Amino acid sequence: MTHQMTEPILSIRNAVKRYGSLHALDHVDLDVAAGEFLTLLGPSGSGKTTLLSAIAGFVDLDDGRITLHASDITKAPPERREFGMVFQGYALFPTMTVRDNVAFPLKVRKRAASEIADRTKECLDLVQMGGFADRMPHQLSGGQQQRVALARAMSFKPQVLLLDEPLSALDKKLRADLQWELKSLHSQLGVTFIYVTHDQEEALSMSDRIVILKDGCIQQQGAPGDLYNRPRTTFVADFLGKSNFIDADITGRHSDILHCVAKGAAFDVQTDNVDEIGNKARLALRPERLRINKPGVELLAAKVSQVSYLGERCQVIVKHEGLGDLLVSCATWQTGIKPAPGLEVSIGWDQNACVVLAAD
Amino acid sequence: MMPISAFRIFFQTGAWAVLAFLVLPLLIVIPVSLTDTSFIGLPRDGLSLQHYENYLTDREWLSATWTSIWIGVVVASLATALGTAFSIGCWFLSNRASQIARWILIVPILVPPVVQALGFYRFWVQLGLIDTYAGVILAHTLLALPYVSISVFAALANLDRNIIRAARGLGASVWQTTLAVVTPAARPGMMTGFVFAFIVSFDEIVSVLFITVRGVTTLPKMIWEGIQENIDPTIAAVATLLVLLTLIATAIGALRRS
Ligand SMILES: Nc1ncnc2c1ncn2[C@@H]1O[C@H](COP(=O)(O)OP(=O)(O)OP(=O)(O)O)[C@@H](O)[C@H]1O
Ligand SMILES: [Mg+2]
Numbered sequence: 001m002t003h004q005m006t007e008p009i010l011s012i013r014n015a016v017k018r019y020g021s022l023h024a025l026d027h028v029d030l031d032v033a034a035g036e037f038l039t040l041l042g043p044s045g046s047g048k049t050t051l052l053s054a055i056a057g058f059v060d061l062d063d064g065r066i067t068l069h070a071s072d073i074t075k076a077p078p079e080r081r082e083f084g085m086v087f088q089g090y091a092l093f094p095t096m097t098v099r100d101n102v103a104f105p106l107k108v109r110k111r112a113a114s115e116i117a118d119r120t121k122e123c124l125d126l127v128q129m130g131g132f133a134d135r136m137p138h139q140l141s142g143g144q145q146q147r148v149a150l151a152r153a154m155s156f157k158p159q160v161l162l163l164d165e166p167l168s169a170l171d172k173k174l175r176a177d178l179q180w181e182l183k184s185l186h187s188q189l190g191v192t193f194i195y196v197t198h199d200q201e202e203a204l205s206m207s208d209r210i211v212i213l214k215d216g217c218i219q220q221q222g223a224p225g226d227l228y229n230r231p232r233t234t235f236v237a238d239f240l241g242k243s244n245f246i247d248a249d250i251t252g253r254h255s256d257i258l259h260c261v262a263k264g265a266a267f268d269v270q271t272d273n274v275d276e277i278g279n280k281a282r283l284a285l286r287p288e289r290l291r292i293n294k295p296g297v298e299l300l301a302a303k304v305s306q307v308s309y310l311g312e313r314c315q316v317i318v319k320h321e322g323l324g325d326l327l328v329s330c331a332t333w334q335t336g337i338k339p340a341p342g343l344e345v346s347i348g349w350d351q352n353a354c355v356v357l358a359a360d
Numbered sequence: 361m362m363p364i365s366a367f368r369i370f371f372q373t374g375a376w377a378v379l380a381f382l383v384l385p386l387l388i389v390i391p392v393s394l395t396d397t398s399f400i401g402l403p404r405d406g407l408s409l410q411h412y413e414n415y416l417t418d419r420e421w422l423s424a425t426w427t428s429i430w431i432g433v434v435v436a437s438l439a440t441a442l443g444t445a446f447s448i449g450c451w452f453l454s455n456r457a458s459q460i461a462r463w464i465l466i467v468p469i470l471v472p473p474v475v476q477a478l479g480f481y482r483f484w485v486q487l488g489l490i491d492t493y494a495g496v497i498l499a500h501t502l503l504a505l506p507y508v509s510i511s512v513f514a515a516l517a518n519l520d521r522n523i524i525r526a527a528r529g530l531g532a533s534v535w536q537t538t539l540a541v542v543t544p545a546a547r548p549g550m551m552t553g554f555v556f557a558f559i560v561s562f563d564e565i566v567s568v569l570f571i572t573v574r575g576v577t578t579l580p581k582m583i584w585e586g587i588q589e590n591i592d593p594t595i596a597a598v599a600t601l602l603v604l605l606t607l608i609a610t611a612i613g614a615l616r617r618s
Contacts (some may be wrong), residue, residue, distance in 0.1 A: 058525050079529040085529040091522035095544035103542070105530040156531065 009034040015064035024050040026216035042213035084153030092137040096176035099133040105156040123151040235286040263322025269354040289353035298348030382494040393596035424582040435500040435561035443508025477570040491575040499562040508553030515549025
C-alpha cells in the first residue's frame with residue numbers, strides 16, 4: 001500500500017498476448033512502484049511467465065503498452081531494457097567461470113577492467129559465493145547456481161529485477177533460507193523485484209504486493225494480509241490458503257453487518273457490500289478462524305469425521321448436518337478437547353471471520 | 361562358470377576376427393612397401409627403402425601431397441565456418457523451416473558419390489570451374505558441410521535455450537550473444553567437424569577424377585593414376601605412411617583424452 005503513493009516505475013496497459021485462440025494475457029493492467037517487491041502468483045498456465053517475458057522483451061504483445069519511467073518500451077529489444085533477469089533453470093553460461101558469468105553484463109557494457117573486477121567480487125560476496133569465482137557452473141549445486149544467477153542479474157545495477165520461479169527447483173529447507181536472503185537483499189539494494197511463483201506461501205511471506213493471475217487475467221491484487229483476509233472471489237479465497245465455502249441467503253442488514261442464513265446456521269458478516277436482501281451470497285470462512293470446542297459451548301453442533309495431526313497444528317474435518325463438511329485448523333495446544341473421529345463437538349467463529357465473495 | 365567363459369571365448373575370438381578382417385588388408389601394404397622389386401609384390405631377396413626414398417624425393421608425389429594437405433585445410437576451415445553458422449542459425453530459430461533445412465543439408469551424405477560427382481561435373485563446366493583449385497575446394501566443402509553441421513548440432517543439443525534470453529536480458533545484442541555464449545558452447549563440435557571435413561577432403565577421389573584434368577592433382581588421384589599407369593610400389597610406401605600417420609594421430613587423441 002505504501003508503494004502505491006509514489007509514481008510507478010513500470011506500467012503495463014491493456015496487455016494482450018494470444019497463442020492461437022488461447023489468451024495467455026487478457027487485457028492486463030499493472031503498475032509497479034519503485035522499490036516494491038511485487039509477486040505474480042497463479043496456477044500453472046495462468047500467464048505469469050508470459051507477463052514477465054513481455055516485460056523483459058522476449059514476448060511481443062499483440063496489444064497494449066509497457067512504459068518504463070514514462071518512456072514507451074513496448075517495442076524495445078530485450079538488451080535495451082536494462083532489467084536483470086533470473087530464470088527458473090538458472091541459465092548460467094556453461095562455458096564461462098562463475099566470475100565471467102557475473103562479469104558478462106559489465107563486459108558487454110564495455111566497463112573498465114578494474115570496475116568489472118571490483119563489481120564482480122562485490123556481487124559474489126553479496127550472495128556468499130566469493131570463494132567459488134573460478135568454478136564452472138556445472139561444478140556447483142543448485143542453490144549455488146541460483147546465487148550466481150542472482151549475482152549476475154544484479155551486477156550491472158538494474159533498477160528492476162525479474163525473477164521467474166527462482167527457487168522452485170530447490171528443496172524445501174534451502175528454499176526457506178534463500179527466501180530470507182532474497183528478502184534481505186531486496187531491502188539492502190532498494191531494487192524493484194518482480195517475482196513469479198506458484199507457491200502461495202512464498203508469495204505471502206516475501207511480497208509487498210501480490211498480483212493473482214488466472215487464465216491471463218488479474219483476479220485481485222493487494223498486500224498479502226489484505227488478500228488473505230479479504231479475498232474477493234472463490235478462486236482467490238481457495239488459491240491463497242484454504243477456505244470453507246458456504247452459500248447463504250441474505251436476510252437482513254444493520255449498517256455494515258449483513259445477516260445471512262444457510263441450512264439453519266446464521267452468519268453475521270461485516271461488509272460494505274450493498275447486496276439486496278433476499279439475494280444469494282457466497283461466504284468464505286478460513287479454517288483457522290473456526291473454533292472447536294466441547295458440545296454446547298459454541299454455536300453449531302457437529303461431529304468430527306477426520307483428523308490430521310501436523311505438529312504445531314491439527315486439521316479437523318467436522319460434519320454439520322446442514323452445511324456438510326467443514327475444515328477446521330486449530331493449534332494443538334489451544335484446544336480444550338482432543339479431537340478424534342466420531343467425537344461430538346461444537347464449532348463457532350467471530351463475527352468478522354466470514355467474508356462475502358463476489359459471484360465468479 | 362564354464363558356459364560363461366565359453367561364451368566369452370566365443371565373442372572375444374569373434375571380435376578379434378572382425379578386427380583382423382578390417383586391419384589385415386591395410387597391413388599388407390607394409391611388406392609391399394618394403395619390396396626390393398620395381399613392381400608391386402612381396403619382397404624377393406631382401407627389404408629395401410627405395411620406394412620411400414622415391415616418394416620423398418619425387419617432385420610430383422610431394423606436390424600432390426602438399427596440394428591435398430592445403431586443400432584439406434582450406435576445405436575444413438570453410439566447411440567449419442559455414443556449417444557452424446548454419447547450425448547456430450538453425451538452433452536460434454528452431455522452428456519447422458530450420459528442421460527442414462537441417463535435413464536438406466544432410467542429404468548429400470545419402471547420394472551416391474558417383475552421382476554427386478557427375479552433378480559437380482555438369483555444373484562446374486557451366487561455371488568454368490573444371491580443373492581449378494577453386495572447383496575442387498568448392499566441391500569438397502559441399503561434401504564436408506553435413507559432417508560439420510551434424511557435429512555442431514550435437515554439441516548444441518543440450519544447451520539450455522534460456523541462455524539466449526539470459527544473455528540478451530543482460531544487455532548483449534544478438535551478435536554478442538552468438539559470439540560470446542553460443543559459439544564457445546559449439547566449440548567441441550566445431551573441432552570434431554574440422555577434423556572430419558579435413559579427412560573427407562583428403563580422402564576424396566571420385567569428384568576429383570570428374571572435375572580435374574591435368575591442372576590439379578591430389579594425393580588420392582596420384583595413387584589412382586599410379587595404379588592404372590605403372591604399378592609402382594611407391595604407392596604402397598605412401599599408403600604405409602598414411603596408415604602410420606593415422607595411427608599416431610589416433611594415439612595422440614586417445615592419450616590426450618585419458
Ligand atoms: N510459445 C507458446 N506457444 C503456445 N502457447 C504458449 C506459449 N507460451 C505459453 N503458452 C501458453 O500460454 C499460457 C500461459 O503460459 P505461461 O508460461 O505464461 O504460464 P505460467 O503461468 O508461467 O505457468 P507455469 O507456472 O506452469 O510456469 C499457457 O496456457 C501456455 O500453454
Ligand atoms: Mg512459468
